[in-house]
Amino acid sequence: MNRDSARHARNHVRPRSRWRSVVFGGGALLLVLSGCGGVSSAAGPTAVVAAPTRASPTPSATVVSAAPSAAPDPASSAAPLDPDVVPAVDSAGAAAPNAQPADGSTAVAVLSTLAVKGRAPKTGYARTQFGAAWADVDHNGCDTRNDILKRDLTAVTVKGGTRDCLILTGTLKDPYTASVIPFTRGAATSTAVQIDHVVALSDAWQKGAQQLTLAQRTALANDPLNLLAVDGPTNLRKSDGDAATWLPPAKSYRCSYVARQISVKAAYGLWVTQAEHDAMSGILADCAQMLAPTGQEAAAQVQGTAPAPAAEPAAALPAPPAQPAPAAQPAPAGIYYANCAAVRAAGAAPISLGQAGYRSALDRDGDGVGCE
Known part of the structure; x- marks a missing residue:
């Protein structure tokens, strides 16, 4: 009787162990994904769908995927993606430590100025090291996510009474996959379009951002030069990869993608690993005249037109x-x-x-x- 009872108890406990390991594994996955610059806690349901890559029994996979969707109310689960309250930030010092590459600079030339080093330890990295997510660093009254949606989507509609800040719908021509993606704001739909940190924040942390001030890191996390609206699942697959480990599936965009990473790293004093440098050089070999993206074109045009009155x-x-x-x-x-x-x-x-x-x-x- 005692043996049977013990055997029965062991059999009864095992499923709980599997449940615990699956849940913990899923939690680890969520932590990794939330640090890549795409979505924070709202990415949970999407991340869980990807979790069953290891051969786990279907019951545990089903329970884990159901847990997030049965959790908090839709408004709270959507908040990290589409905040209704714009995070305020002190703009003092919230800028890149260096000027962006001069207008007309080639990406190849700017790449040659970046230091080549190994990765620093990831110790101490957290999303909060880069300030409040989607903070209104330019003080236009809109959070950064909606600023980028408005910039990158077409045929946008906005919610009334939000200073035209809150994007409700639109269409994205995704640069990473070259596909067209409809966007609808909502707890279950906002993740279809995510805002990617072109230089992932975790990657930046390991390549010089630890030496930046909090204000400078906040600027990096909200800099339009470092942000693109992209396909959500593709952004999750990128995670915190650099050019040596991940490139956009659409080969036609790889030159532009690498050039943008180079501009961001130059502006924020971040370095590249040797493998990353070699990968970038290899991509740019097919587009040696690709210019390094910069936000200085507008300023250059203003300076160029200033002398006109003399004529x-x-x-x-x-x-x-x-x-x-x-x-x-x-x-x-x-x-x-x-x-x-x-x-x-x-x-x-x-x-x-x-x-x-x-x-x-x-x-x-x-x-x-x-x-x-």
Whole structure:
């Protein structure tokens, strides 16, 4: 009787052991996935679907997948993906420690400036080391996730009364898979489109981000240069891989992807491993002229258009009649310019009728203003 009772007790306990191991295994998987920069706790249901890669009995797989969906109410489970309250952040110091690559720099050239080292230990890594998820670092009133959805989706609709911040629906042309993905905000649907940290936060932590300030790491986690709206399942498969271990399935996007990683690492002073460097070089060998993405194009255009007002000397046309009067000022009458190049070198361009050094040979259109 005692033996039978003992045998019965052992048989009764074993399933609980399997249940515990499966649950713990799933929990570990969720922790890994939540650190990759795609989704946090809301990724649970999706992550669990991927969990049965090891041969486990179907009952335990079924129970584990059912647990998250039976958990908290939909609003709370969606919060990490689509927060209704925008995390506030002190913007002081929330910027990259270095300037982004200059406009026109090739990715190959910028890659050559990155240090090549081994990985640092992952000890101490946590998502909180990079500040509140999707913090409003640019203070536009919208969280970063919705900012990127608005940037990357087409045909978007927004929720009224949210300053056009909360994206309800849209369509994504996914760069990682080259597929078209419809997006609908909701507890069960938001994970279809996730925001990927192109340089995964865990990867950054192991390659220099430990030396950044919290404000700088917060900037990295919310920098549009480092963020892309992508296919959710593909983002989960990427996890925290670098270019040596993961590349987008769509080969046509690999050059752009690697170039973006290089720009981010340059701006935040992150290094690459030798294997990562070699993988990047191999990809860029097929697109050596690929430019390193930068947010400085707009600034460069503004600087380029600033001098334009100087080309408004047409307003000086009425001035010539007043110039002949001081013709008695021929003190500089000995000034002579051989050509317009000499005029410009002397800083006298454009040169007007009556101005010292002016002569008709410098004024080809005869409008009284030479070397325009």
